[in-house]
Amino acid sequence: xxxxxxxxxxxxxxxxxxxxxxxxxxxxxxxDGVALQLPGSRKVRALLTYLSLAGRAxxxxxLCELLWDVPNDPRGELRWCLSKVRGIVDNPGRRRVxxxxxxxxxxxxxxxxxxxxxxxATQEGIETIAPARLRILAGMFAGDFADGLEIDxxxxxxGWLTAQRRRFRGCHAALLERLVGSxxxxxxxxxxxxWLEIAPFDHRxxxxxxxxxARRGRIKEGEExxxxxxxxxxxxxxxxxxxxxxxxxxxxxxETSPRVEATVPIPAxxxxxxxxxxxxxxxxxxxxxxxxxxxxxxxTSVHGGPADGLAHDIITRLAKLRTLFIIxxxxxxxxxxxxxxxxxxxxxxxxxxxxxxxxxxxxxxLTISVELAETRTARIVWTEVFSQKLDDTFLVLxxxxxxxxxxxxxxxxxxxxxxxxxxxxxxxxxxxxxxRGLWHMYRLNKSDNERAQHFFETAVRLDPxxxxxxxxxxxxxxxxxxxxxAKRGPETDRAFEIAGQSLMADDRDPAAHWAMGRxxxxxxxxxxxxxxxxQAVDLSPNFAVAHYNVAFVHATAGDSSAxxxxxxxxxxxxxxxxMLFGMLGARAMALVRLGRFDEAADWAVKAAARPNAFAxxxxxxxxxxxxxxxxxxxRVHLASIHKTLPLYRVDDLITAMQFDPHGAALFREGAxxxxxxx
Numbered sequence: 001x002x003x004x005x006x007x008x009x010x011x012x013x014x015x016x017x018x019x020x021x022x023x024x025x026x027x028x029x030x031x032d033g034v035a036l037q038l039p040g041s042r043k044v045r046a047l048l049t050y051l052s053l054a055g056r057a058x059x060x061x062x063l064c065e066l067l068w069d070v071p072n073d074p075r076g077e078l079r080w081c082l083s084k085v086r087g088i089v090d091n092p093g094r095r096r097v098x099x100x101x102x103x104x105x106x107x108x109x110x111x112x113x114x115x116x117x118x119x120x121a122t123q124e125g126i127e128t129i130a131p132a133r134l135r136i137l138a139g140m141f142a143g144d145f146a147d148g149l150e151i152d153x154x155x156x157x158x159g160w161l162t163a164q165r166r167r168f169r170g171c172h173a174a175l176l177e178r179l180v181g182s183x184x185x186x187x188x189x190x191x192x193x194x195w196l197e198i199a200p201f202d203h204r205x206x207x208x209x210x211x212x213x214a215r216r217g218r219i220k221e222g223e224e225x226x227x228x229x230x231x232x233x234x235x236x237x238x239x240x241x242x243x244x245x246x247x248x249x250x251x252x253x254x255e256t257s258p259r260v261e262a263t264v265p266i267p268a269x270x271x272x273x274x275x276x277x278x279x280x281x282x283x284x285x286x287x288x289x290x291x292x293x294x295x296x297x298x299x300t301s302v303h304g305g306p307a308d309g310l311a312h313d314i315i316t317r318l319a320k321l322r323t324l325f326i327i328x329x330x331x332x333x334x335x336x337x338x339x340x341x342x343x344x345x346x347x348x349x350x351x352x353x354x355x356x357x358x359x360x361x362x363x364x365x366l367t368i369s370v371e372l373a374e375t376r377t378a379r380i381v382w383t384e385v386f387s388q389k390l391d392d393t394f395l396v397l398x399x400x401x402x403x404x405x406x407x408x409x410x411x412x413x414x415x416x417x418x419x420x421x422x423x424x425x426x427x428x429x430x431x432x433x434x435x436r437g438l439w440h441m442y443r444l445n446k447s448d449n450e451r452a453q454h455f456f457e458t459a460v461r462l463d464p465x466x467x468x469x470x471x472x473x474x475x476x477x478x479x480x481x482x483x484x485x486a487k488r489g490p491e492t493d494r495a496f497e498i499a500g501q502s503l504m505a506d507d508r509d510p511a512a513h514w515a516m517g518r519x520x521x522x523x524x525x526x527x528x529x530x531x532x533x534x535q536a537v538d539l540s541p542n543f544a545v546a547h548y549n550v551a552f553v554h555a556t557a558g559d560s561s562a563x564x565x566x567x568x569x570x571x572x573x574x575x576x577x578x579m580l581f582g583m584l585g586a587r588a589m590a591l592v593r594l595g596r597f598d599e600a601a602d603w604a605v606k607a608a609a610r611p612n613a614f615a616x617x618x619x620x621x622x623x624x625x626x627x628x629x630x631x632x633x634x635r636v637h638l639a640s641i642h643k644t645l646p647l648y649r650v651d652d653l654i655t656a657m658q659f660d661p662h663g664a665a666l667f668r669e670g671a672x673x674x675x676x677x678x
Contacts (some may be wrong), residue, residue, distance in 0.1 A: 005217045021052055023115040025142030029088060036088055042151050043067055044084045048145045051106035052113055059103050069153040104256050114140045122171050122378050131182040138175045170343030170378035173199045178207055188212055202347035206353040207246040214250035222247060286412055287325035287351040290315045291332050293343045296360035307359040310397055317405040322509040322542040323468060336542045346375035369528035370404055372411055403540040430463035437472050442578040446613045452476050470502035471515035478518050482656055495519040510543040511535035517549055526553050544574035548583045555589040557660035563590035581610035585617045588624055593663050601628040608637060615641050619653045623670030634674055
C-alpha cells in the first residue's frame with residue numbers, strides 16, 4: 001500500500017516521469033507521487049540499487065558474486081529477488097526488468113533517478129550549469145548514497161557501495177563549490193556549511209569561508225573557525241599552516257578593501273592557483289594524486305602486492321614525464337590507510353586530478369580498471385579497462401602501466417590545452433601559455449604555428465626554467481624549416497639553439513631531448529638525433545612522441561623494420577595522439593623502402609585521412625598509391641595538395657623528409673607513374 005509523498009521540489013518532478021527513484025539518501029521509489037512500499041529484504045533493495053545505477057546488462061553470475069557470500073542456491077535467491085524488483089518497477093504495459101540470455105538489465109530510461117541525474121550533470125560539465133539548476137541538483141542530496149544499505153557478509157557489494165558514496169560525495173562537493181561561486185554573497189554560508197560537512201578537510205572550502213567571514217566583518221567567527229580547523233587538522237596529523245595563511249590574507253584584504261556584496265569567483269575546474277607552498281606561481285604545473293589500486297582478489301588490506309606495485313609504478317613514471325606535480329607515494333598510501341577515498345583525497349591534497357583503479361585476476365587473465373577524475377568538478381575525464389592474459393605477471397603489469405601513464409598524460413594535456421584556449425590571453429601564466437601554444441601547434445598550419453610561437457615565447461618569458469615551453473618553441477621553428485614557411489637555414493639554427501635552452505632548463509625532461517633530436521635531424525645528423533630520441537625514451541618509456549620520432553628517422557634513412565616497430569609502439573601508447581598522422585606516415589614510408597607498396601598505400605591513406613595531415617603526409621599517400629598501381633586514388637590525393645600548393649612536386653617531399661638515395665628513388669618512381677610523360 002503506497003502513500004503520497006510530499007517531497008521537496010528538488011526531488012519531485014510532477015510533470016516528469018511517473019516512476020521516480022531516490023538513491024541519494026534512504027532508498028525510496030514513488031509512482032505518480034505515491035511512495036511505494038519496498039520489501040524488507042536488504043538483498044532486494046541492494047539489487048534494485050545496483051541495477052538502477054548500472055545502466056547496462058549484468059550477468060547473473062556477477063550479481064550472485066556481488067550479493068551472496070557462498071549461499072546454498074545463489075541463482076535461486078537471485079530469481080526470488082528479481083521477482084520482488086519486478087513487482088516494484090514493472091507496469092502492466094511496461095517491463096523494466098529485462099532478462100536476456102544470462103544477463104539482467106534494469107531499464108529506467110523513462111524514469112527519474114536522482115543519482116543518474118547528478119552523474120549526467122557532472123559529466124556534462126557543472127561549470128556550464130545555471131545557479132537555479134545547481135540549487136536543484138544540490139538539493140537532491142538527502143543523505144549518503146543508499147544510506148543504511150550495507151549488507152552483512154557481502155563484501156563485494158559493500159565495497160561497491162563505499163565507492164559510490166565517495167563518488168557522490170565528490171559530486172555534491174563539486175556542485176556546492178560551483179554554487180558558492182555563482183550565488184550572491186548572502187547565500188553562500190548555507191552552501192559552505194554543507195560543503196564543510198561532507199568535505200571537512202578540503203582546503204578550498206576553509207579558504208572561501210574565511211574570505212566570506214572577513215568580507216562581512218565577522219572576525220570573531222573567523223577566529224573561532226581558524227582555531228577549530230587547526231585543531232581538527234593537527235589531530236588528524238595534517239598540515240594546518242595553509243589555513244593560518246588563508247585567514248591572514250583574508251583579514252588583510254578586508255582591511256584594505258571596501259566590503260562588496262557579490263559572488264565569489266572560483267575557477268570551475270582547476271585547483272586554487274595559489275596552493276600554499278606546493279607550487280610556486282612561476283612554475284605552476286597541473287597536480288595529480290595516484291591513489292593505491294584496490295586488489296579485488298583480497299578481502300583484507302594486504303600491502304606490497306601487484307595493486308600497490310602498479311600504483312607505485314604509475315607514480316614513478318608520471319614523475320619521469322616532468323610535466324605534472326605528483327603527490328608522493330607515502331602520502332597517498334597513508335591516506336588510504338586511514339580509509340580516505342580518491343575523491344576526498346583529491347580535495348584534501350588540493351590537486352587538480354586524481355587517478356584510482358582496481359586490479360583483479362581471474363585464472364590466467366588480469367583485468368585492471370582505471371579512471372582519471374578532475375577533483376574540483378568530480379568529472380571522470382577518462383576511464384579504461386585493460387584485460388590481458390598473464391603469460392608473465394611483471395611483463396603484463398609493465399605493459400599496462402605504460403599504457404595507463406601515456407593515456408593519463410595525453411588526457412591531461414588535452415584538457416589543459418582546451419581550457420587554456422578559452423582564457424583571456426593576457427591572464428595566462430606560464431603553464432597556461434604553454435598549453436595555449438600546444439593547442440595552436442597541433443593545428444600544423446602556418447598561421448597557427450605563428451600563434452603557437454607567440455604563446456611559447458610568453459611561457460618562456462614567464463618561466464625561463466620551463467623546459468617544455470622551450471621544447472615547444474623549438475618545434476615551431478622546426479616546423480617553419482620543415483614546411484618551408486621560412487628560410488630553412490636560420491630556422492634550423494633557431495630550432496637547435498632553443499632545444500639547447502630546453503636541455504639547460506631540465507636535461508631530465510624527455511621533451512628537451514625530443515626537441516634536440518628533431519633539431520639534429522633537421523641539421524642532417526640522423527645518428528645523433530636517434531641518440532637523443534632514445535635518451536628521451538630511456539628517461540620516460542611512456543613518451544609516445546619520442547618513439548614516433550625514432551620511427552620517423554628510421555623510416556627516411558635508417559632501419560625500416562625498426563621504424564615499423566617504433567611506430568606501432570607509439571600508436572599503442574597513444575592511439576589518439578594529435579601526431580597520429582605522423583606515426584601512420586612513418587610506417588608507410590618504411591613500408592615503401594621495404595618494397596611493400598600495397599601495405600604502404602593503405603597506411604598512407606590512413607595517415608592522410610587524419611584531420612591535421614599536411615601536404616607532405618598527403619604526398620606520401622599519393623606516391624605510395626602510385627607505386628601500388630592505384631593511380632586514380634593517387635591523383636585524388638595529389639589534386640588535394642595542388643588546391644593549396646599548385647607547384648608542389650615530389651622533390652618537395654624528398655627535400656623535406658631527407659630520404660636516403662634508396663627512398664628518394666622509390667618516391668621519384670611513384671611520381672613518374674603518375675606523370676609518365678614528365
